[in-house]
Each structure stands twice: as structure tokens, then as C-alpha cells.
Amino acid sequence: MSGSGRGRVLVVDDDGDLLASTCEWLGATGFSVEGEALGSAALDRLKADPAAVPDVLVTDIRMPGLDGIAVLEGVLKLDPDLPVVLLTGHGDIALAVKAMRAGAHDFLEKPYDADHLVAVLDRAVAQRRLAGEIRELRLRVAGGDALESRLIGNDPEMAELRRRVAHLADIDADVLIVGETGTGKEVVARALHDCGKRADRPFVAINCAAIPETIFESEVFGHERGAFTGALGRRVGKIAHADGGTVFLDEIESMPQALQTKILRVLQERQVEPLGANRLQPVDVRFIAATKADLKQRAAEAAFRSDLYYRLSTVELHLKPLRRRRQDIPLLFDHFVKASAARHGAPLRPIRPETLAALQAAEWQGNVRELKAEAERYVLGYSQLAAPPAGEDGSLPARLAAYEAEIIRQALDTARGNVAEAAEALGIPRRTLAEKMARLGLKRDRLAAEA
Known part of the structure; x- marks a missing residue:
């Protein structure tokens, strides 16, 4: 038919x-x-x-x-x-x-x-x-397909993370996501929301480090008209706006302790009290918090409320930094390159072995977020770390030479063309570096000008 x-x-x-x-x-x-x-x-x-x-x-x-x-x-x-x-x-x-x-x-x-x-x-x-x-x-959720397209990686701990997210998606338990900057904490939070029964209701992200303390209560809990100077009308707070859905408290470690007390009360009672109101407003929300800090240690040092930590950490999900799952870098980079090329209408450029070797050798202090930005630069032709070598010679000597040239180029760029500093950074004599530059066709004056 x-x-x-x-x-x-x-x-x-x-x-x-x-x-x-x-x-x-x-x-x-x-x-x-x-x-x-x-x-x-x-x-x-x-x-x-x-x-x-x-x-x-x-x-x-x-x-x-x-x-x-x-x-x-x-x-x-x-x-x-x-x-x-x-x-x-x-x-x-x-x-x-x-x-x-x-x-x-x-x-x-x-x-x-x-x-x-x-x-x-x-x-x-x-x-x-x-x-x-x-x-x-x-x-898709049962089979993991939806999660595999969001939480990408073949690392065993990534597979376990997908399994736990699929299990927790329909459970209203509060979740604390722990991981370094750029490891994908909000991606995990959105997966918990989108793959669960609250998917058709709002997902409201609150960056606890970005909202000034002076307006935090008004933004998060809402206010009534006339509650303070400039409150010309009633405002629904972010938590009430998320009713039926999910509230994501990002960078929870940055929340001032005075506000931690108020958030704890909401977590315990599932009610908010807007500024200037004399009533409590029930809310049906699931709370997911994220932190890059060790909240348990901070609680022990009285730098974070221990009762709030224990209330948030009903379930903890820990995200590995990218440098500890390097086998996933080619898969992630390929995914980000394809997505970026489709977004910009750019042609797909082949990712050569020496490019992947350079990617896997990097430290990625910014984790997956930094890798995604590098893929964007790669697609747009501005990447240095992942720049594909010129020429079409795919032989092993040519690939090794291209990889060596790229490493030297990076060192010279960092040293702003200073060969002595670049040689010291690479751990080789200056004369050896100069010989390599001559053999590879790298000229110091051009590199310094580009830097």
C-alpha cells in the first residue's frame, strides 16, 4: 500500500x-x-x-x-x-x-x-x-538507541551509565550528577528527563553560579506584585514553571548557604513560597543537580550543607573525564564532525589516522565540550590540533611525517615562533628541531607571522 x-x-x-x-x-x-x-x-x-x-x-x-x-x-x-x-x-x-x-x-x-x-x-x-x-x-529507550545517540561511547562505564539512565528515567528519585566541566552533565540530565514520563513537561535548567544572590529567590521561587521595589507584576518562578517536569540545578556547589536552606525546604516539602506571598504553592517536579566538586568533602568542611547533600544524592551518577576514556575520542569526534558539517552545509573531510592520533594524545581539560569545539573548528577549516595533512599520499612514512609536522607546528605556535622554546617544550635539542623543520618544510618566519 x-x-x-x-x-x-x-x-x-x-x-x-x-x-x-x-x-x-x-x-x-x-x-x-x-x-x-x-x-x-x-x-x-x-x-x-x-x-x-x-x-x-x-x-x-x-x-x-x-x-x-x-x-x-x-x-x-x-x-x-x-x-x-x-x-x-x-x-x-x-x-x-x-x-x-x-x-x-x-x-x-x-x-x-x-x-x-x-x-x-x-x-x-x-x-x-x-x-x-x-x-x-x-x-528505543528499552534498546538503548535513544541513549546511545546522546551518551556516546563504547567505554564500559559509559555503557553502565546508559543502563542506569534508562532505569532511572521513569523513577522520580532525585539525582546528583558529578563530573568535571565539559563531561556532559546537562546532557545526562536531559536524557533522564526526555526518556522518562515527564518528557512532555518542562525541563528547566538553573545555573546556580550565574544568578546573582540578590535576585536568586525572585528568579527561582517567583514573586508577587509589590514584593519589592520594581516588582510591578507577579512573576512565576522557575521551579513553579517546571511543574510536572524537571528542575536541573547546575553548579549546585556555587549556591550560597542561605539559599541552600531554602532549596532544601523545597526538596523536602515540594512546595515553593513566592516572595511577598503568604501561601505555599505545591509543585510536582523532579530535581536533578550537577556538580564538579566533591560535595561530600565540602559538607565535611562545612562549605556545603550536609543535609542538602544527602537529600540531593539519593542517586549519584559519576561521569569520567575524557582523558580516562580515550578509546571513545574517535567515535565522539566523528559524531561531532558529521553534526557540524550538516549544520554548516560543509563537506565531510576524511579524518586521517594521524589526526586521530593527535586527538587521542591531547589532554582535553575541557573534556567532551572542548572536543566538540575542536570538531567545529575542523569542519570550518580553523583547527590546528586536528588539521588534516596536505596532499593525498597515504603511505605510512607520509602520515608519520605529517603527524610530526603537526606536533612541531603546535609547539612553534605556542612558542610564537621561538625555536629554542619550542625545542625545550618538545624535549629535543634546538639543532635537531631546526633540522626537522628544514626536512618538513616548516619555516620559522611564516609560523611566527601566523601566530
Whole structure:
């Protein structure tokens, strides 16, 4: 059955003239339509080619052989989500109501209004597609596909992280994500939200280090009109705005202790009190916090409230720095390069072995975020660390020479063309570096000018 933007319909009716006119009308209104005169033939079609199953099936009730009720029962066994619309005669209303209770989507009494049939089919197609999207999402989450496209890596700890995120997504336990800057803490938080039951509600990120303490309460808890000078109207706070969804408290270690007390109260009571209000407002939110610090140690040093730490850390997820999972660097870099090339409409440049070697040798203090920025520069032609070598010679000596030239070029760039400083940084005599530069065609004056 060919595809259609409006939907695919299979019509079953033993009245040949009515079947032809129904198919013709639905086809004219934008549906992709096929017809069968027998209920048994319709079921055989569905069994033979599952890929061609329609979005909705329309069947007459009174037919020789398998009647409409038997077709309904057979369809629901094959595909419980397939909407079935029954066409009934005047004396079949009670039978149609019984069929509705058995799982039919709707029924129309003959002679039916053609426009009404189209409206019923539009609703049925919408229901079918929504059910398909939900089923696909569940399968992707269960199979890890959705998470593998977000939490990328073959490192065993990354696989375990994906498993834990899939398990925790539908659980309302508060989560503390611990990791260095750039390891992807917000990516993990969004995965917990997007793959869970709160996905259709807001995800509200609050950077605890970016909001000045003087306006923190107003921004996070909200305020009433006249609560302070300049409060000209009522403002819904970020936590109340996230009702039904997720609040992400990023850089929680930067939150002043006075505000930690207020956040703790919200975590415990799931209520907020806007500034200037004399009432508590219930909120249904899940809290996910992130930190690059050792909060347990900070709590022991009285630099962070211990009760808030223990309240936040119902479950802790620890993210490894990129330098401790170097085997994932080629996979991540390739992913970021493809995404950046698609975004900028740029051609994909081959990533050569010496380029990957340079990437894997780097320290990546900025972790995945820094690698992503390097991929962006690579696509735009501004990368130095990951710059592909000139020429098309793919031999091992040529690749080694290109890699060596790139390392020397980086050292000279850092030293602003000073050969002595570059040689010291590389741990080789100045004369050796000069000889290598001559052999590789690297000129100090040009490098200094480029720097």
C-alpha cells in the first residue's frame, strides 16, 4: 500500500459498487486507499505483508464468510493498535456498540455522510500515528538507541551509565550528577528527563553560579506584585514553571548557604513560597543537580550543607573525564564532525589516522565540550590540533611525517615562533628541531607571522 500524508486506508465491503465509490472518494480527499471484498482476504493481506499494514481499516459488518466482527477480532490479534471503523446497517446498532466495547475505534450507520467518514478517519490516523510514536520511543529507550545517540561511547562505564539512565528515567528519585566541566552533565540530565514520563513537561535548567544572590529567590521561587521595589507584576518562578517536569540545578556547589536552606525546604516539602506571598504553592517536579566538586568533602568542611547533600544524592551518577576514556575520542569526534558539517552545509573531510592520533594524545581539560569545539573548528577549516595533512599520499612514512609536522607546528605556535622554546617544550635539542623543520618544510618566519 503506497504511503500518503493523510493516511493509508484499507476498505472491506462485499458490495462492489459501494466499495468502489468509497475508495474513489477517499482517494480524492488525499488518502491512499485499497479495497477488499472479503474479510478473509483483508486478514490475509495484513498477515502477508506487515510493512503494508494501513493506518486504519474500514469494514462493513454484514458480509459473507468472515463478517465485520470477525475481521475486528482478527485485526486486533495481529495489531492491537490498528484502528477499525465499522459500517453498519440500521438494525446493527446494538452489534456495533458491542464491537466498540471489544476494541473498535468507531462506527458509522449506512447511509453515512462522506465528510463525516473523512473526519472519523482523520482522527483514527492521528491515533494510529501517536501510538506508533509512543511504541517506537519505548523500544528505543528499552534498546538503548535513544541513549546511545546522546551518551556516546563504547567505554564500559559509559555503557553502565546508559543502563542506569534508562532505569532511572521513569523513577522520580532525585539525582546528583558529578563530573568535571565539559563531561556532559546537562546532557545526562536531559536524557533522564526526555526518556522518562515527564518528557512532555518542562525541563528547566538553573545555573546556580550565574544568578546573582540578590535576585536568586525572585528568579527561582517567583514573586508577587509589590514584593519589592520594581516588582510591578507577579512573576512565576522557575521551579513553579517546571511543574510536572524537571528542575536541573547546575553548579549546585556555587549556591550560597542561605539559599541552600531554602532549596532544601523545597526538596523536602515540594512546595515553593513566592516572595511577598503568604501561601505555599505545591509543585510536582523532579530535581536533578550537577556538580564538579566533591560535595561530600565540602559538607565535611562545612562549605556545603550536609543535609542538602544527602537529600540531593539519593542517586549519584559519576561521569569520567575524557582523558580516562580515550578509546571513545574517535567515535565522539566523528559524531561531532558529521553534526557540524550538516549544520554548516560543509563537506565531510576524511579524518586521517594521524589526526586521530593527535586527538587521542591531547589532554582535553575541557573534556567532551572542548572536543566538540575542536570538531567545529575542523569542519570550518580553523583547527590546528586536528588539521588534516596536505596532499593525498597515504603511505605510512607520509602520515608519520605529517603527524610530526603537526606536533612541531603546535609547539612553534605556542612558542610564537621561538625555536629554542619550542625545542625545550618538545624535549629535543634546538639543532635537531631546526633540522626537522628544514626536512618538513616548516619555516620559522611564516609560523611566527601566523601566530
